[in-house]
Amino acid sequence: MIVGVHPLAGFDKLLHYRVPEAMRDGLTLGSLVRVPVLNALRLGIVGEIGAPKNFPVERLKSLAQVVHPFPALPPDLLELARWMAGYYACGLDSIIETMLPAAVRNGAGLKQEKLLSVVRKLTPEELALIEKRAPQQAKLYRFMAEQFRPQKKSLVLARLDLTAAVASALVKRGVLSEETRRVERVAYTDDFAGGELVASQPHAPNAEQAAAIAALDGELAGGKFGVSLLHGITGSGKTEVYLRAIAKALAAGGGVIFLVPEVALTPQTVARLRSRLEAIAPDHRCVVWHSHLSEGERLDGWLALATGEARVVVGARSAVFAPVQNLRLIVVDEEHEPAYKQDETPRYHGRDVAVMRAKLNRAVCLLGSATPSLESFANAQAGKYKLLELKERVDSRKLPHIDIVDLRIEAMKQRAMPSLSGKLIDAMHARLERREQTILFINRRGYSSAMLCTKCGHVEECTHCSIALTYHRADETLRCHLCGVQKNAPLRCPKCGAPEIRWRGLGTQRVEEAVRRLVPRARVERMDSDTMGKKNRFREVLAQFRAGKIDVLVGTQMIGKGLDFPNVTLVGLIDADISMHIPDFRANERTFQLLVQVAGRAGRGDRAGEVIVQTFTPQASAIQYSRHADYAGFAAEELKLRKDFHYPPYRHLIHHLFRGKNPEKLQFFAEQWAKLVELTLGNRVELRGPTPSPIEKIKDEYRWQLWYFTPSVTKVVPDLAKLRAGFAWPDDITQVLDIDAVNLG
Numbered sequence: 001m002i003v004g005v006h007p008l009a010g011f012d013k014l015l016h017y018r019v020p021e022a023m024r025d026g027l028t029l030g031s032l033v034r035v036p037v038l039n040a041l042r043l044g045i046v047g048e049i050g051a052p053k054n055f056p057v058e059r060l061k062s063l064a065q066v067v068h069p070f071p072a073l074p075p076d077l078l079e080l081a082r083w084m085a086g087y088y089a090c091g092l093d094s095i096i097e098t099m100l101p102a103a104v105r106n107g108a109g110l111k112q113e114k115l116l117s118v119v120r121k122l123t124p125e126e127l128a129l130i131e132k133r134a135p136q137q138a139k140l141y142r143f144m145a146e147q148f149r150p151q152k153k154s155l156v157l158a159r160l161d162l163t164a165a166v167a168s169a170l171v172k173r174g175v176l177s178e179e180t181r182r183v184e185r186v187a188y189t190d191d192f193a194g195g196e197l198v199a200s201q202p203h204a205p206n207a208e209q210a211a212a213i214a215a216l217d218g219e220l221a222g223g224k225f226g227v228s229l230l231h232g233i234t235g236s237g238k239t240e241v242y243l244r245a246i247a248k249a250l251a252a253g254g255g256v257i258f259l260v261p262e263v264a265l266t267p268q269t270v271a272r273l274r275s276r277l278e279a280i281a282p283d284h285r286c287v288v289w290h291s292h293l294s295e296g297e298r299l300d301g302w303l304a305l306a307t308g309e310a311r312v313v314v315g316a317r318s319a320v321f322a323p324v325q326n327l328r329l330i331v332v333d334e335e336h337e338p339a340y341k342q343d344e345t346p347r348y349h350g351r352d353v354a355v356m357r358a359k360l361n362r363a364v365c366l367l368g369s370a371t372p373s374l375e376s377f378a379n380a381q382a383g384k385y386k387l388l389e390l391k392e393r394v395d396s397r398k399l400p401h402i403d404i405v406d407l408r409i410e411a412m413k414q415r416a417m418p419s420l421s422g423k424l425i426d427a428m429h430a431r432l433e434r435r436e437q438t439i440l441f442i443n444r445r446g447y448s449s450a451m452l453c454t455k456c457g458h459v460e461e462c463t464h465c466s467i468a469l470t471y472h473r474a475d476e477t478l479r480c481h482l483c484g485v486q487k488n489a490p491l492r493c494p495k496c497g498a499p500e501i502r503w504r505g506l507g508t509q510r511v512e513e514a515v516r517r518l519v520p521r522a523r524v525e526r527m528d529s530d531t532m533g534k535k536n537r538f539r540e541v542l543a544q545f546r547a548g549k550i551d552v553l554v555g556t557q558m559i560g561k562g563l564d565f566p567n568v569t570l571v572g573l574i575d576a577d578i579s580m581h582i583p584d585f586r587a588n589e590r591t592f593q594l595l596v597q598v599a600g601r602a603g604r605g606d607r608a609g610e611v612i613v614q615t616f617t618p619q620a621s622a623i624q625y626s627r628h629a630d631y632a633g634f635a636a637e638e639l640k641l642r643k644d645f646h647y648p649p650y651r652h653l654i655h656h657l658f659r660g661k662n663p664e665k666l667q668f669f670a671e672q673w674a675k676l677v678e679l680t681l682g683n684r685v686e687l688r689g690p691t692p693s694p695i696e697k698i699k700d701e702y703r704w705q706l707w708y709f710t711p712s713v714t715k716v717v718p719d720l721a722k723l724r725a726g727f728a729w730p731d732d733i734t735q736v737l738d739i740d741a742v743n744l745g
């Protein structure tokens, strides 16, 4: 028997090995093995069964160990990994490592090992007799008789080069015993809801929900591939649709993956889901998958899914690789969230991988959002995805009104840079009177690098790329980070001539101080990644807020996700501008999404909600369309812009980052490389750059970047990857390719 193995850890190759007799038992595609590579033993995954072409079999080395024959990587994941390696231009080894939890890779606990122990000692006479008739059995006995504890059968047999039949014979004679060691199981509980399990009762679906569910029926029952986009406004009851679809998939004997952008931040979603799922299918435990699990917990969940003992997993991005058996349905909730894109190698997009995995399994992929990504929306418009719409809120309550505060006017009134507008302060006071609560959001991006005139709201944009120009303090220039256009930074606003052209965003701390000063009676608490570093702090604050011990919660948008606070009737967005003027063509889309999602948080209980948005640029389309949550209107206008400038979804965008300590050398090689790409692939890709990155230097390393625009990833990336592998990169320059890059700022 000969197998092809994908070694992990930096070996992006398929290597062939002979399999010794004793290791053949149960060995299959996806088995985890150890193989000799360059005089060291490495873990690997069996990726092929059969001999290599054009290589003398006699010269093959032998497999060193079968860590576990049970497929650590089921065939569908192996296929997915191969697709990803091609699409994202990265090594198969790095993808396999991402797919396998560390505990599984280490082989810990995976070993439902058979153990051998001696249960009856042989007399010297008996041993002599066996020696004569069955020398192999005697060999095994002598080895075992010297051991103090039970030994792993596979290891012993491999070491002595004996077959399983030898052990069986001694077991039959009553000399050895064989037992399977059970894998210890950790409890399935997770306490991320902080003890506040929100029981979610089943609802009789309303007409829109029923129609959406019915539209999924055929595919779910028939085992057909299909992608549906569930576009439902906030509070329209998308979860109920997910749950019904999940129930159907389970009833058809299938498995389900439910993805959420960030498990730790959506405790209620997860808690609600689990309580409902466990009600739907009491005999199916629901595995929760996220980065805060201990190795043991993760391994346990992994095993439960891989063995088919559990059929549903709820988790963040990486749960798309959960070894769910007979996969029928993948739900991607809040599919527009950038958190689905991994920002380290392999730089995959969880949503796109979900669609591919569904395709390979002939399963259904259900994408849901109140503000779908324009990529998904365009796919729905083109008929590639089925569009399911929920246009009404379940309780027919109106969406809260969004009030726009024009900070230009506020700045004039206050004669200073405003952090809290008069309107917002009044509204907070009113909440205090009524014993209701307020959330103040600040954009996560702590720096504002655009030039914004606080007098007239003018923002300098690149005329070729329609993105905000970035201000570089070092040489007082404005630059476009897509095409490289560069000019001197103006001292006065080019539009109105005012000198107030430089403006930076506020931090959460400044806003917290302002609230303490201006609304002194309010109990304020701040929540951002700085203050939430301490373990459990996040949960503590949320619990206090829920209990009504905090009046005003100040934080980055992380506090907005999936949280349901019935007593919050005021939401303020302090600086809508920051997200709007980052140098990213998706800045408008992000801002629109943020505003609509934030508005959906206000007044979810039986009281009406109010949303106040502060901005210097109230005329921006993201702001105007969000006032009435007009997704269709926004999408139409934004898609037109994207088409005019050839941005995604009309073309794919690939980011190439170069890093190095020597800036001149870095620039030189980036430019040489760009010339080469232009010459060889110029007919299939449009290049922009190379230019310095928005953050030019991190930890003493300079950064340059290059962009490729292309109609087809699959027609370009393989050639680009080949070209890159053949280019003589100096050792002190690192470079990273990011396909379908999401964060441009």
Ligand code: ADP
Pocket (backbone or CB within 6 Å): 200, 203, 204, 205, 206, 209, 232, 233, 234, 235, 236, 237, 238, 239, 240, 394
């Ligand atoms: P979305 O995710 O679309 O914003 P949710 O799924 O969170 O909305 O639903 C909003 C609320 O409406 C939840 O409290 C949910 O329990 C409730 N709900 C959902 N469907 C129905 C229904 N058919 N009848 C009554 N209440 C419903």
Ligand code: ZN
Pocket (backbone or CB within 6 Å): 462, 463, 464, 465, 466, 480, 481, 482, 483, 484, 485
């Ligand atoms: Zn430009």
